[in-house]
Amino acid sequence: MADGGQPATLLIGLAGQPNVGKSTVFSMLTGLNQEVGNWPGRTVERREGRVRTPTRDVRLVDLPGTYSLTSNSEEERIAREFLIEARPDVVIVLVDASALERSLYLLAEILMFPVPVVLGVNMLDVAAGEGIEVDPPVLATALNIPVVPLVAARNEGVSELLAEAVELARHPSSYVPVRPDVALPHRDVHRVMTDLVAPHVPAEMPAGWAALKLLEGDQALTGSLPGRIPEPDRGQVQAILAEHEDAVLDIAGGRYDWIGRMVRAAVRRPRIGQIGITDRIDRAATHPVWGMGLLLLALALVFLLTFTLAGPVQEWLDVHVVAAASDWLRTSLADAPAWIPGLLADGILAGAGIVLTFVPILAVFFLALGILEDTGYQTRMAYVMDRYMHRMGLHGKSFLPLMLGFGCNVPAVMGARVIESRPARLITILITPLVPCSARLLVVAFLVPVFFPDHPTAVALALVTGNLLVLGIVGIALDRWVLKSERVAFIMEMPLYHMPNARTIVLYAVRNVRSFLSRAATLIVVVSAVVWALGQFPGPDLDSSLLAGMGRALAPVGDLMGLDWQLIVATVTGLIAKENVLATLGILYGSAGDGLAGAVSVAVSPASALAFLVVNMLFIPCVATIAAIRQETGSWLWTLASIGLMLGVSLIGGVAVFQIARGLL
Template identity: 55%
Template sequence: MSCHSDTATSPALDVENAQRTTLIALAGQPNMGKSTLFNLLTGLNQHVGNWAGKTVERREGSLTHDGQRFTLVDLPGTYSLTANSAEERIARDFILHEQPDVVIAVVNAANLERSLYLLAELVSLPAPVVVALNMMDVARQENILVEPEVLEAALGLPVIPMTATRAEGVRELFAAVQETLAGRRGLVARLPEIREDHRESLRVVLEAVQGYVPAPYPTAWAATKLLEGDEEITQQMRALLPAERWERVHQELMAHEDAFLAVATGRYEWIGRLVRAAVVRPRVGQIGLTERLDRWAAHPFWGLVILAAILGGVFWMTFQIGAPLQEWLDTQIIGRVSGWLAAALVSAPLWVQGLVLDGVMGGVGTVVTFLPILVIFFAVLGLLEDVGYMARAAYVMDRFMHLMGMHGKSFLPLFLGFGCNVPAVMGARVADSRAAQLLTILLAPLVPCTARLGVLAFLAPAFFGAAAAWVSWGLVMLSLGVLVLVGVVMSRTVFRGQRSAFVMEMPLYHIPNLRTIGLLVWQRSLSFLEKAGTTILVFSVVVWALAALPGGDLENSWLAGLGRWFEPVGLWMGLDWRLTVALLASFFAKENSIATLGVLFGSAEDAGLASTLAGIYSPASGLAFLTVSLLFIPCAATVAVIRQESGSWHWTLFSVALTLAISLAVGAGVYALAVWGGL
């Protein structure tokens, strides 16, 4: 990515300008339009990375408004700040330790009561808060009337009505930020209090910790967190307090184990007063758009029909637009560049030609031809997410995913695996616990992608004639069966007891924001190119070297040697060294196994090769080869994103070992059965 704009950020610039830029943190619950606001304010002047040591996305951007420079940090969307999840800890630590000049709290006008819960926590932290009352348009659509001036007066905080999707209210928001920075607004925030029956407990705890709460924690906040049973604060205070004082706190906490609910109820009482003052509810019995749509989209039967139709549409689009585009890129761009390079390198040594044309350009070609499909998938995912449909898909699939110890949320990423495993792995972040993310990532490679289905479609007719369709169908069902089985086993062993409860917000439907989706597609694609792309390139060159060295012909190469070395293992599945080499080559890209066989049998990639193979190998070997192909180690691109998304080589190697073991075991089993059955 090239950022030539003078407002582009880089870590070096940030340090240099620390004195002059104002730091704004953007906080809010999920589905409040926080990302839309962030994108609106920063445009392409944003940097996407991960929070240090976490797989949570960190977005930071910069902008200039009225000659003043601002650095904007988008905090992870969380429902509260209880330090239960990585996201919650990140959000609260940022506000406490980085001390932003202003926190913009994004709340949803159409769902004020719930969205003020996070604000109830934010106002107790030591940072000035400006409230962005977003989604005024959705509130109107759902017949909810919110009065911003009344809310501002009742809260004691600046409240700015906005519709970020239409860029309404930005000027007013910045005016409020500037007034707050200058201390001109003259408001005094009203803070929520603990429910009445626990005020005495709070007083006791407050008195005990007085003078011992470390900076930057406010004393009242720390005392409340103790009553809430916050593990982080409890541990710190236990270490810091003299034994006698800790004992007093401990006694009080033991006597009031339900204090957490008293704190939460106190917050909702505070919210209730605000909402009663500022919101005019719709007439009873009036049904909103969301309720009407959900009667279909979340229906146990029609919901599945709608989901199937949408997914069908996605694949139709992928093949109608993605495949031709892929083809075009391959011939027009990759083919031409390869042509020019071949002409330029005509007098270079043969190995240089091979390295550049087969190794490097082969890798670049894979990366580039992946892009159209990825862009389409990212766009569709972004659209479904932004409209609010994603939660419905998760909802209707939940009862099926339950079997594998997963949530409905993991369904869509896994399903996309049929197109390509890469977006499946990258989509795993929607799952809401680390265990669920990892399980999704580990299962994704077991979904047969188009490239593997292509190998199946190419070889099955030659081996099985009229029965090819049934054999193919059976093999796809077999690999899905393996996926379910692995999911069931893993959720009861490796991830035992880690299934988090299924509680999920069903956001209101709204018109998608193309800017948000566009930026998402741009960032995801860029991240794929930057990280996975370089890995793929390296793999590509390595595989080329193994196939070309030492002599230059595949038959006598190191790759062939490797194939011969593995032949004893291959023989369990009825595979000789050539089929084994084809499998090894498929690690680079799944369709490579056909190309490799083409080289080994000296014929082009046409029907001739398939029938040649059918002539040489028994149907049992063919069946075993197809089985192993479907379940084998994922391709290099998938392995690269597994590493990127899991953030650990440990899990990446685990995934490789898992697929290897499964493919060998199932392949050997299928071969034995086929031989026994007389194939």
């Protein structure tokens, strides 16, 4: 025995969460005097070392890194068994100064054991680098336990940490820490539970801790402890557990409240300028009124940039490349069978070629979207849209799929599977095709300046706004009168605003343009060839072709919207993929001479053009989306309902817009 009747060798445990520098401290203290093996009966590594100090010898045990002391993992069970069964003289708890709030959670749990604790605040240099100032003396006062500052990586404060632990072991009676308490709603319940279990827990197990773990629903204790408690106490324990299944909220919540108090006392975290700027911008960007205004403004800028920068280039390509190439092909192949120049010039070049003139529009469009994403604004668009969707019973889980819908409706429909509530899931799936996907926005970006060269931005913005209004009206109607869905509450993470990175934005645009072109090279070429073939047979001209016959069959409907059979056929080919609308227009109106723009400006009136654009914004989605709807609803009935809904909405929209616009334009 050493002086004072204490054992000659102290047993000290070294605890901490993963990545707080525990191994570094252990190695620095023990050097080569380490034994490495496994914890008895476990596969987890156990490291123990011996340290000689001026006053005492120390057995230092490195406990597995754990975030808490629940029984969810082997490491957590080992750590708490060590505290209960080995009864160390002192436990050193190591925390990361740069993530003190997270690190203190383990301390909050360890303080519930009757074992003196010394706190080592490591990585002070990292914290200082991040502008976080930790005041160890203030923390020591707040916790009423010894606190040692250290930078283990530079061997600063490590020996002082051990010295403090040895000193505490000499005077354990002076140890009266400020422990976390259970939050008020369950404080009395905890006391009652402690009194009930105290006579029956093993001698080495603190009753208060056992009661806490029972109320938290700890798997190991709820499985073993009630069996040790005789009736009638056992019945009472089980009744309390059944009645207070949410007690864990007040127990873990009490720990977080305690952590909050400690951190507020001892940590100074300077407000980072970037956060201040983000908050200031977000006051407007996420405001219910101004936020929606900014969203529309952002979309308007995207269209304005696209039309201003890319529009002239697209026109030049249309007239001087596609139309010129078309003329050249006809001349060059004058001696070949008539169907060869026809297929190449009037079919593939007129269809896929028109889509290729689209590249400048695509590039600017994606560059503008890339800027919105890279600055962090795109997430705010989702946030603002959620407020809007709130009105139609679509929250949280619904907004994510719908936000995906702005990219492509297929993943949006598939994303609806995360919604448990069937009515909410069905509403989401039904209205997803009303979200203007990027392909439809691209069609708008291409066609609006063709039809309305004087006011393309205003018309494009009006189309998107109108589309969103229809989305809202249909969603509200479905929610209120058909499906009566349940609301889902949510919280999301929004990135800080930052200066966009040019390379990131360019890569984003290049990736999307390349993806679009590879599609144009396959699907659109095939569809162009098929549309051209249907337009040639049985001949002798387009007006007497199969395609014209199919289009004229729908003429009575088209007449209501001012759409001729060419516009109807173009809309229908969009069922395969929305970009085919452009390719089909190129084939049907021809790309020679003044190009597509020149041809349609003569053939289509402004009222018909507006109705055509509205119909295409609201029309039945592409086949991939329809297939996704069938798969996700598991029902042909709901799939047909979705098709019927979109068809009805687009026809009503087209007729209304044509009839109104005819009188105005």
